[in-house]
Amino acid sequence: MDVCNRSLETVRHSRNLGMEVLSAEEDGVRVRLPWREDLVGNPDTGVLHGGAIFAMMDQAGGMANSCRLYPNFEITPTIDFRVDHLHAPTPGKAVICHASCYRLTPNVTFVRLTTWEEGEEEGEPVATGLATYTRMKLDKNGRVVS
Amino acid sequence: MTDSLKALIEACRKGEANYQDLVDRVPYARFLGIELLVQGEELTFILPRNENNIGNPTLPALHGGAVAGFMEQAAIIFILLEMGEPKVPKTIDFTIDYLRAGLFRDTFAECRITRLGRRIANVHISAWQKRREEPITIARAHFLLSEENN
Numbered sequence: 001m002d003v004c005n006r007s008l009e010t011v012r013h014s015r016n017l018g019m020e021v022l023s024a025e026e027d028g029v030r031v032r033l034p035w036r037e038d039l040v041g042n043p044d045t046g047v048l049h050g051g052a053i054f055a056m057m058d059q060a061g062g063m064a065n066s067c068r069l070y071p072n073f074e075i076t077p078t079i080d081f082r083v084d085h086l087h088a089p090t091p092g093k094a095v096i097c098h099a100s101c102y103r104l105t106p107n108v109t110f111v112r113l114t115t116w117e118e119g120e121e122e123g124e125p126v127a128t129g130l131a132t133y134t135r136m137k138l139d140k141n142g143r144v145v146s
Numbered sequence: 147m148t149d150s151l152k153a154l155i156e157a158c159r160k161g162e163a164n165y166q167d168l169v170d171r172v173p174y175a176r177f178l179g180i181e182l183l184v185q186g187e188e189l190t191f192i193l194p195r196n197e198n199n200i201g202n203p204t205l206p207a208l209h210g211g212a213v214a215g216f217m218e219q220a221a222i223i224f225i226l227l228e229m230g231e232p233k234v235p236k237t238i239d240f241t242i243d244y245l246r247a248g249l250f251r252d253t254f255a256e257c258r259i260t261r262l263g264r265r266i267a268n269v270h271i272s273a274w275q276k277r278r279e280e281p282i283t284i285a286r287a288h289f290l291l292s293e294e295n296n
Contacts, residue, residue, distance in 0.1 A: 011200075012199075012201075013199050013200055013212050014201070016198050038173045038177045039174050041173075041174050049173075049174035049215065051215020052174055052215060054215055054218065054240060059211060077244060080243050081244075082241040083239060
């Protein structure tokens with residue numbers, strides 16, 4: 001979890017969005033995105049922008065890979081990412097994403113993601129996501145080997 | 147609410163307002179720093195090189211989420227301008243293919259509406275950095291235009 005929070009610190013865009021890692025285990029990671037006025041998508045309703053939710057889910061997906069691969073470290077560029085917005089989150093409420101790498105092959109990882117409003121984690125999700133990533137292994141100098 | 151948005155769109159069409167005002171009314175679009183280039187009736191969206199959108203500090207490369215958010219917002223504005231009765235479209239789903247690394251430089255996007263129905267819009271979005279023919283990402287998205295269930 002510390003590794004995740006430290007790596008998140010270096011990702012400037014995620015830091016700017018105010019993301020935070022709540023938990024990180026082999027089977028998944030939980031990431032929080034606060035509601036903030038400057039992340040609103042529709043100024044008339046105050047609902048968080050789909051793009052901000054997407055950015056959090058993308059970040060969580062990458063970290064779900066890191067958790068599954070830990071203690072090894074690989075770079076996992078995204079191949080494909082789909083987000084379904086099931087309902088609009090309540091303005092003023094933070095959202096929490098749970099991402100889990102449910103299948104790891106030698107070249108590809110498969111990740112499932114679910115996002116809820118904070119405090120509603122037993123209820124209806126606001127968004128679900130599905131993503132695939134390629135695996136790029138690094139040698140001890142941090143160079144890509146395959 | 148829609149009245150002010152509708153008035154702004156009409157003013158843009160008449161050349162009495164700047165299309166950039168449409169972008170700037172959205173807080174998240176300002177957060178990313180999205181700009182708009184209008185050539186005749188063609189719209190190109192620009193995500194200027196900005197350190198705040200970096201996702202990989204070593205390359206450096208843009209955050210995949212920043213590029214996706216940029217493309218989603220581009221589609222929303224594009225649809226708004228195509229609608230007879232403008233109402234902010236709601237994203238139903240957004241699917242993106244990452245084809246090349248988004249380097250730390252200006253990014254451009256264009257949209258194509260596959261179908262604009264009464265309730266649903268199907269949109270294709272393509273983003274590039276060096277050349278339009280070499281997209282860094284392509285995306286397909288669906289938007290809900292009307293809540294009226296009839």
